[in-house]
Amino acid sequence: MSKVRHVLGISGGKDSAALAIYMKQNYPHLDIEYYTSDTGKELDETYQLIDNLEIFLGKKILRLTGADNSPELPFDHFIKMYNGYLPSSNARWCTKKLKLDPFEKFVGNDPVISYVGIRGDEDREGYISKKSNIQSIFPFRRNIWSEDVINKFLANANITIAQNCFNTLSLNGKTERINEIVNTKISTTFNQQQKLNQLLDLGVRVFNKAVFEFIKTTKYPLSKEDSFALVDNEDVLVRDDIFRILEDSGVGVPAYYKEVEFEINGKKSTYARSRSGCFFCFYQQKIEWVWLYEQHKDLFLKAMEYERDGYTWIEDEPLSELIKPERIERIKEEYIKRSQSKKNKIQSPYLLDILSEAEEEGCASCFI
Numbered sequence: 001m002s003k004v005r006h007v008l009g010i011s012g013g014k015d016s017a018a019l020a021i022y023m024k025q026n027y028p029h030l031d032i033e034y035y036t037s038d039t040g041k042e043l044d045e046t047y048q049l050i051d052n053l054e055i056f057l058g059k060k061i062l063r064l065t066g067a068d069n070s071p072e073l074p075f076d077h078f079i080k081m082y083n084g085y086l087p088s089s090n091a092r093w094c095t096k097k098l099k100l101d102p103f104e105k106f107v108g109n110d111p112v113i114s115y116v117g118i119r120g121d122e123d124r125e126g127y128i129s130k131k132s133n134i135q136s137i138f139p140f141r142r143n144i145w146s147e148d149v150i151n152k153f154l155a156n157a158n159i160t161i162a163q164n165c166f167n168t169l170s171l172n173g174k175t176e177r178i179n180e181i182v183n184t185k186i187s188t189t190f191n192q193q194q195k196l197n198q199l200l201d202l203g204v205r206v207f208n209k210a211v212f213e214f215i216k217t218t219k220y221p222l223s224k225e226d227s228f229a230l231v232d233n234e235d236v237l238v239r240d241d242i243f244r245i246l247e248d249s250g251v252g253v254p255a256y257y258k259e260v261e262f263e264i265n266g267k268k269s270t271y272a273r274s275r276s277g278c279f280f281c282f283y284q285q286k287i288e289w290v291w292l293y294e295q296h297k298d299l300f301l302k303a304m305e306y307e308r309d310g311y312t313w314i315e316d317e318p319l320s321e322l323i324k325p326e327r328i329e330r331i332k333e334e335y336i337k338r339s340q341s342k343k344n345k346i347q348s349p350y351l352l353d354i355l356s357e358a359e360e361e362g363c364a365s366c367f368i
């Protein structure tokens with residue numbers, strides 16, 4: 001039987017970096033393999049973060065690339081294969097070729113636990129892989145289990161099995177209430193999320209232990225382990241915690257998050273980049289393109305070079321149009337207006353909250 005491997009992907013973003021630090025600090029006995037899928041097109045700040053992390057972890061972060069034997073950088077190798085067809089949110093060949101395929105090749109058929117840095121204040125699942133030998137765990141959330149595990153554990157058809165899993169544990173006077181919830185079928189008046197929350201409210205550890213018992217009856221990678229330290233994990237980490245972990249560890253917050261001041265028509269504001277990933281990523285907002293143009297002009301010009309034969313990064317707007325002075329002015333004006341109305345609504349001190357309307361978009365391998 002193959003040994004279970006524990007892996008953690010570093011995207012270059014703040015959350016996966018903080019997770020790597022958190023795992024080393026809290027679960028030093030776990031032999032975690034760290035990897036990053038390098039497109040060759042990340043910002044220098046991202047490569048710097050990865051170097052800092054390697055020092056902190058005292059371990060190499062394996063660089064995976066989609067095109068091992070190519071003389072070209074991975075993205076350039078594939079864009080040639082696709083005849084210059086730029087990726088977009090509807091045709092995201094880049095994530096598949098540069099992130100998911102190399103990751104799946106790296107794990108092969110080994111049973112793998114993959115730790116994912118989705119935070120406790122996010123409401124998303126984060127697609128990593130659908131291969132059955134890869135099981136995702138989310139240490140920053142109250143519910144550390146992936147959706148497919150929960151779907152099975154709480155399925156009406158598995159009520160008796162779930163009940164047996166709880167019965168093996170000491171329930172500290174909560175037996176009756178737990179039994180009642182476990183035995184209540186999911187229906188139109190009692191959905192799975194409610195059932196999950198009610199059980200977690202009665203004790204995260206007990207719930208995790210019951211799920212672990214259940215997993216032993218399945219073919220999930222964790223079924224091959226005798227114990228799993230994270231069943232005792234009751235932490236819920238939100239955005240503030242992520243910044244604190246990065247700063248306290250000395251690894252630091254990726255420099256592209258740093259707010260830079262700008263002024264337009266007498267109005268002052270700040271901009272930054274809201275996420276990791278390729279410098280030309282089509283998920284970035286227009287103000288982030290302006291940031292790239294003004295803060296990393298060389299990279300912006302490189303992004304422009306990819307726009308050929310009618311292919312553009314932004315639908316209906318070539319980058320050459322976006323950098324016309326009157327267009328930059330309008331983008332900045334609109335951004336200031338939008339951030340002010342958003343600030344009034346969400347009262348968040350983070351520029352990230354203003355910028356990252358679409359933080360939940362995209363793929364876990366690029367941005368977490």
Ligand code: SF4
Nearest residue numbers: 094095277278281366
């Ligand atoms: S960062 Fe953006 S462009 Fe780069 S691989 Fe991910 S989705 Fe594609």
